[in-house]
Amino acid sequence: MRVTSNLIYNQSALSMAKANERYLKVQEKIAQNTEIVRPSDDPNGAGQLLRYEADSKLMKQYKDNMTLATNSLKYESVALESMNTTLNSINVLMIQSQNGAYSQDDYDTMAEEIENFLHSMADLMNSQDSNGKYIFAGTNAGSPAFIKNVDGRYQYDGDEAQRNAQIGDNITIATNDSGKKIFEDTWTRNNFTAVTSAGSATLSSRVADQDAYDAFLKKNYSAVNPALNNFQLVTESPGAGQFEISDSSGVIATGNYQPGEPFTFNGMEFTLTGAAGSTVDFSFDVPTRDNVLNQVQSAIDALRNPSLSSGQREEAILDAFTSIKNTQANMSTASSSVGARLNTIDNRTDYGASKEIFNKEAQENIGGLNVYKATTELKLSESALEASQLLFQRLSSLSLFNSL
Template identity: 40%
Template sequence: MRVTNNLIYGQSSNAISKANERYMDVQEKIAAQTNIIKASDDPVGASQVLQYESSNQKLRQYDDAMSMAASHLEYQEVALDSLNSLLDDARSLLIQGQNEINTQADVDAISQELAIMVESMADLMNSKSSEGDYIFAGTDTSSPAFVLGNDGRYKWSGNEGQKFAQISEGMKIAVTDSGKKLFEDVWTRNNFSAHVESGEANLATEIRHQGDFDAFMDEHYDPINPLNNHYRLTTFALGEEPTLVSQVESALDSNSDTIEEAAEQELADQLGDVLEEEEYDRRPYFGPPGQYVLTNSLGEEIASGEYHPSKPIVFEGMSFSLNSAPGAVVDFELNAPRRDNVLNEIKKTLAVITDKSSTLDEREKAFFDATTSITNTQSSIGKGRSSIGARMNTLSDKGNVNSASQLSNAIAQDKVGGLDVGAAATDLAMAESALTASQKLFSRINNLSLFNQI
């Protein structure tokens, strides 16, 4: 076989190309830090590497969603903590305002400070996130949660929806809370109404123990049949037996009165002896004690005891001061529970305490209304804060799981397609030596000629 120059040239060139290809392949693997550059390098391994990479990509997306969720929850946490601090300050001012030695100037100064606090509270209830969304407005985050109406009352204008973030394949977590649940649907102070049905009594009522009265309301208030919320207090002399008439019968008897009798009664009330009534109101009663009995709307006895005209009758947190001889009948009713935001309750109190004609009793009740609303709002904030804390803990735990999963995937991926740097460096050195040798050999062969031997 004749060895031609072209054959020698072609084989040498082919050797250089293969050596260079091997060198570039090893260099590319080192640069990519993987042993699988192309699917043809390891078809099975390449498929496994793609699965691990796809799993980590999803986990990184969930990490981004959890970061966004944590940011929203942190904004809510800061707003609720700030609002809670303002409510503490407002309660302190209200307690300070109940001091009887305060002058009207002191009361006005307290009222002005409270009014500023109300505006700050409203601003916190309408807090925004870094994206400019109202965080307590529900799903309608482009509009404020509370707006001030023309009547001076703050009204809820959001919705009760929540926004959620997908933090794993099968799990979502709420990233917003509705201000309706946190601030608007807060119970105001439970109360009752009373009037003298018959007899003479200088009636004064109050809630002496709010907790006891609230417990009584929770157990006995009937939202379906309002008549069941009516009760009667009857006082009578010792040794006598009271006439127990149910409120149902009393209502039926009242409805059976003729128009003429009602007109005569109204005229009698208008033409009564006003001077004698005023004299009675001023005159305390120091007569002998008697007995009292409390009945429900069906006339069933629910409490009884000795009646001392100079001492109030206290029942389930309610206090009744009659200051009269035995024989009076007092009807009282449990007022329907009511919900409202603390802003309106404080504003109502401010309207009372800034009114110079308001009585001490009216101011005291207004203070209690506001402080009860503050307490209930702080309780609601506490529940919301706990819920946010639980969700942030969930995000933290889920983040740790994601990190561990990504690390596990990376380790498995490295086992399948990872590069042995030491072996790769050796291969690179060998490939470089082979390339250099091929180049030198090509150069020498390329210079071979029969004329060199002549």
């Protein structure tokens, strides 16, 4: 083989270039603190690192979602607790208003106090979270959940959906609750209508035992066949002091009564004053739902109306009591649900933290830099580079003619 000056030069330059490449590669590993700078360094390890990095980014997104969800749910929890306190205060004032010794001025004063609490309740029902989203407006969170119409009645203006956050690969969680379900669709007090259709007796009727009446209505009310909701009470004549009650199937109850004295049937109280021989037609009122604010407002209006009898005022107060009771039951259910969701987020947060640690350890095991080994390799590659550079310098100054 013929050895030329060019061959010696090229081999020396190639050796120096390789030494420089090894040196720079080690430097790059140290600078980036990883054994795998390029996929070619370890194709299998690089693929695993990419998967772990993608998983870590996803876990971070879940963590951010859980933080936002937690904030929103905590705002809702505080709002529900405050509203429960407000409704309790309204209840106390309405109980006081049932004292028959009060004057109209007293009723007006209590009505004003209740109205102040009502306004506070309305504000809380339009609570916003830290991002300015209306908590109880469903997914229509950019606008107030409840508005007050020109007629003074409150109306829900959101939707029935819930905003959701993904906190796991296959786990989503609701970050709010619709105010329609909690406040707007609250069952009002069940009642009935009674009229005298025959006879001269004067009739007075009311629900005297709400629980008994509610149970009777629940068992017998028909939304499909309204005829089944009608009943008839007949006082016998001659033989004053006896009555019978019938429905579409026939007589369902009989009993004795004293004219002018109340008697009851499944929570319904009737008072007939006058001669026997009268017929009373009575029927279930259709169960309805209404916003608790409207029911309380009706009670306020009744307190301010001096033309109402004590019985009429009491009916309005009882309507508000029932609406508040049912609303607080809805709020209790919502609060329990919020608590359960917060517990779920706590559990997922703990899981996410553990998985994040695992991912970091796995990435370190696959691509983590052994500092001692890298430092040693850097010194060796640096020495090799210096040696190749020195050799190149010497060979560059030589010529085969120098040996002749």
